[in-house]
Amino acid sequence: MASPIHQRLREDVLASVFAPDEPLTEAKLTERYGASRTPVREALQRLEQDGLVERRGKAVVVRTHSAEEIIDIYESRIILEQAAAAKAAVKATALDRQLLTGLLTQMQQLDPSDGRSLAETNRAFHAQLWRATHSPSLIGLLERLDQQVRRYTLTTLTYPGRWPVVLADYAELLAAIGDGDSARAGEVAARHMSDALDIRLKMYAEDPRTL
Amino acid sequence: MASPIHQRLREDVLASVFAPDEPLTEAKLTERYGASRTPVREALQRLEQDGLVERRGKAVVVRTHSAEEIIDIYESRIILEQAAAAKAAVKATALDRQLLTGLLTQMQQLDPSDGRSLAETNRAFHAQLWRATHSPSLIGLLERLDQQVRRYTLTTLTYPGRWPVVLADYAELLAAIGDGDSARAGEVAARHMSDALDIRLKMYAEDPRTL
């Protein structure tokens, strides 16, 4: 499964191609993606279950989140990232650690102002950390949460002074994982995610439109 | 949304109406539920995303879980239930606490051999505990995990000596929540879920078919 138009529509939604209150009518998407209504409906349905769009009355619109909802999602994610890091410290293979180290090295060489690359590799790092848990259920839950706020996350890493801290956090996290120190890995991950939430809130306070 | 046939199909899957390797062909379901292929496909797709069925080659079959997968799901659930209990201790309203107490009272009066009633009220208790967190994301994640193992859970509560322990756990949990003691509530919930996992594993060792 995973039809191409499902992926394309998801990418477009995550890339904020559609306005938050723009109705995603089947006719429009049908034309946009050159498919008939059936696969379009299928894609919409999947995105609805993923929490990326929602039905408002009859129409389907991209789902937006209030500040409260974003905080809520972040709080859940803090819990899961902590658990994932702790589990990765126990379950990670040599290959997992090597891949993580490689990604960190890659991140250290990026241009800190290139928000797009930052976000991209950052996500890759997280995803690899999740995989290192070798826990399908944890991976699934984290992917789910991540998707729901991905539309908002592009800017977090470019917040003044943030990127070096992120790199330091990851280095410490990898050290803890290398030592098999589950508790410390969890703590670092939890703090890292807490900080991310704080920054998001600060950004929101400075400019509510960043949501 | 949430078409009636989606619900019916889900209930049937959860009730193990279909054999684990029985192909759920659209034609068969079409006839069974008296609808056309379109809504049947929609229902199958949703169940697939919920992790209740899976595509094996071309056919769709009810998803089964290995012992390892069930352990994995339980471990994730332990984490989330702990977090939920801890959060409920902080966020629960008087009404939440009252509802939970009422459910516990109800459970104390059940016939411990009536597995079906036990499972039903137990789920209601958990669901109410989740709601008491007032955290949509936590609730969503827990519901998701719960669904994936619901097909297997009917027997856990009737394991010899288990039910009184469950009731005691819940009483202690409500006490902690009443005190606003987040840490203790979390600990009780975590231990409770750990015990449930142990029992499941014990049952599996005694008779692998119980999976």
Next chain:
DNA sequence: TGGCATGCCTATGTATACAATCGTGTACAG
């Protein structure tokens, strides 16, 4: 006799016709 190729048949993927519903705008009455 065993393995592989080929063709048919069945089940799914896609498109479209048809039905039902919901929102909207307008007109009329108070």
Next chain:
DNA sequence: CTGTACACGATTGTATACATAGGCATGCCA
């Protein structure tokens, strides 16, 4: 001027026809 009722249009929900692909059986060849 405002509120309500009715009708029309647009959009989604459902059914079905058509296209495609995948699996299985059969038969041929080694």
